[in-house]
Amino acid sequence: xxxxxxxxxxxxxIAKGQVVVVTAEEVISLVEKQGVExxxxxxxxxxxxxxxxxxxxxxxxxxxxxxxRMRMSKVTLNGVSAYAGIAAVDVYLGATEIPExxxxxxxxxxxxxxxxxxxxxxxxxxxxxxxxxxxxGTDCYPRRKLEKYITLDDINEAYLFNPRNCYQNYNVAVxxxxxxxxxxxxxLKPNLGNANYCSAGQLSPLLNDPxxxxxxxxxxxxxxxxxxxxxWQGTQHxxxxxxxxxxxxxxxxxxxxxxxDLKQMTTKYLRGVSFLGYGVSMQVGVGIPIPILDEQMxxxxxxxxxxxxxxxxxxxxxxxxxxxxxxxEVSYAELKSGKIMVQGKEVPTAPLSSYPKAREIAELLxxxxxxxxxxxxxxxxxxPTVDFPVKFKERDK
Amino acid sequence: MIKRKVVLxxxxxxxxQPFIYTLAKxxxxxxxxxxxxxxxxxxxxxxxxxxADDKDFNTAMDFLHARGVQVLPxxxxxxxVEERCTQCGACTxxxxxxALWMKRPEMTVSFCSEKCIVCERCxxxxxxxxxxxLYLSGD
Numbered sequence: 001x002x003x004x005x006x007x008x009x010x011x012x013x014i015a016k017g018q019v020v021v022v023t024a025e026e027v028i029s030l031v032e033k034q035g036v037e038x039x040x041x042x043x044x045x046x047x048x049x050x051x052x053x054x055x056x057x058x059x060x061x062x063x064x065x066x067x068x069r070m071r072m073s074k075v076t077l078n079g080v081s082a083y084a085g086i087a088a089v090d091v092y093l094g095a096t097e098i099p100e101x102x103x104x105x106x107x108x109x110x111x112x113x114x115x116x117x118x119x120x121x122x123x124x125x126x127x128x129x130x131x132x133x134x135x136x137g138t139d140c141y142p143r144r145k146l147e148k149y150i151t152l153d154d155i156n157e158a159y160l161f162n163p164r165n166c167y168q169n170y171n172v173a174v175x176x177x178x179x180x181x182x183x184x185x186x187x188l189k190p191n192l193g194n195a196n197y198c199s200a201g202q203l204s205p206l207l208n209d210p211x212x213x214x215x216x217x218x219x220x221x222x223x224x225x226x227x228x229x230x231x232w233q234g235t236q237h238x239x240x241x242x243x244x245x246x247x248x249x250x251x252x253x254x255x256x257x258x259x260x261d262l263k264q265m266t267t268k269y270l271r272g273v274s275f276l277g278y279g280v281s282m283q284v285g286v287g288i289p290i291p292i293l294d295e296q297m298x299x300x301x302x303x304x305x306x307x308x309x310x311x312x313x314x315x316x317x318x319x320x321x322x323x324x325x326x327x328x329e330v331s332y333a334e335l336k337s338g339k340i341m342v343q344g345k346e347v348p349t350a351p352l353s354s355y356p357k358a359r360e361i362a363e364l365l366x367x368x369x370x371x372x373x374x375x376x377x378x379x380x381x382x383x384p385t386v387d388f389p390v391k392f393k394e395r396d397k
Numbered sequence: 398m399i400k401r402k403v404v405l406x407x408x409x410x411x412x413x414q415p416f417i418y419t420l421a422k423x424x425x426x427x428x429x430x431x432x433x434x435x436x437x438x439x440x441x442x443x444x445x446x447x448x449a450d451d452k453d454f455n456t457a458m459d460f461l462h463a464r465g466v467q468v469l470p471x472x473x474x475x476x477x478v479e480e481r482c483t484q485c486g487a488c489t490x491x492x493x494x495x496a497l498w499m500k501r502p503e504m505t506v507s508f509c510s511e512k513c514i515v516c517e518r519c520x521x522x523x524x525x526x527x528x529x530x531l532y533l534s535g536d
Binding site: 051052053109111113186187189193194196271273274275276281283336337338348349350351352353354355356357 | 483484485486487488489490491499501502503504505521522524525526
């Protein structure tokens with residue numbers, strides 16, 4: 001396939017203020033209007049976006065040395081425990097951690113009003129957070145106890161490091177049982193009362209680069225309102241899944257481990273959330289630019305909700321018991337219509353991923369690139385992928 | 398004819414009195430109870446649709462006030478805090494009256510307070526906790 005441009009050429013155009021950027025939504029109508037070939041020649045970059053609960057998230061903090069010095073071995077922030085089994089004043093606060101005093105599901109379904117993600121949100125909001133630490137004391141670190149209020153400004157390094165974000169496609173969750181169930185996919189009413197899904201579909205980063213041709217280790221991204229990077233393939237990254245002809249996975253597949261400076265982020269794109277009866281999670285906003293290196297990349301980014309399919313999974317039995325099995329497939333176009341058919345029944349749908357926020361992020365990233373505030377990166381190393389013979393439906397005029 | 402959905406607040410001291418009976422018998426008020434949380438010797442709360450002739454309705458209100466029962470307009474009881482809402486839509490399949498609903502294809506969440514029946518299910522179904530009940534936050 002003929003290469004249309006390199007990332008270096010795109011960055012030169014960004015520097016000159018001549019770059020042509022559109023969102024993954026806008027590119028669809030451009031292709032419909034003027035065809036693939038012309039659009040591929042015209043557009044340099046397509047921006048994507050997603051904003052949804054991503055449980056596998058958290059932040060590293062260096063809390064700074066006290067006088068006398070302390071090797072913090074047990075640390076809580078607003079009562080939420082952070083992992084301190086690393087160097088003296090380094091800790092990792094996981095998004096889903098809850099305070100020891102939280103009744104959790106002993107009072108079922110638990111409310112889970114506050115946890116690690118909320119602490120991170122509070123810090124990003126500039127609020128004071130109570131730091132409590134204890135230590136066994138050593139010759140070099142004699143202090144044994146510390147209690148003080150801190151803000152994000154008091155913390156030396158604070159960076160989000162999320163082991164698994166941006167799931168490339170996901171299950172549609174339903175409940176076949178006769179009681180309401182409380183899951184990380186939200187409240188699922190009995191007897192197929194509702195179907196919850198969680199993906200930005202046609203705007204989602206990895207669904208616009210389904211074979212990881214441009215997104216790789218080192219890729220610069222929009223993360224939580226600031227700039228971040230792809231650190232590694234995310235946990236559970238699995239490219240070996242059934243795909244449609246255009247290369248798009250028919251269920252969960254690739255994931256990304258993301259890293260970024262928490263001090264640049266905003267609560268607009270990083271929020272603590274509570275799932276009734278399940279626990280705490282964090283809504284993370286991510287946007288990734290996709291360079292249109294050739295016509296194939298343009299075709300990938302022009303994917304529509306009607307061409308992306310997700311499996312319907314029963315979260316009362318098949319998912320928790322790990323027995324697998326899908327109740328069928330639906331497209332994101334159907335999901336977004338507000339109802340789908342499952343086992344002959346009309347079932348109302350709800351997204352857990354915010355499409356308006358995803359659009360906002362793609363627009364914001366577009367604006368950053370146009371202004372020259374954000375340049376594109378060549379991946380340092382590729383993500384694990386598969387050889388897949390991509391075929392596209394003809395959509396040229 | 399007046400027909401209005403209201404929230405009745407009963408102080409603990411009067412909660413055991415038969416208000417619905419009196420409203421019907423003395424004031425010709427039809428009370429359609431949508432939700433009630435009434436316990437002996439505790440402050441009680443009832444979401445109710447009241448309908449009656451204008452005159453009866455107003456004297457019934459005077460009766461309730463005189464007994465210390467607060468009558469609050471229903472639509473101001475549940476508040477959707479738009480700034481906190483992240484537009485995820487989780488509430489929209491839980492809300493039984495479509496007061497919280499999704500505008501399509503924009504996929505934005507909206508709240509129509511006239512449709513709200515104060516069932517409170519959204520309070521905990523909202524992951525971002527963007528829905529508040531005024532009578533609860535004041536407690």
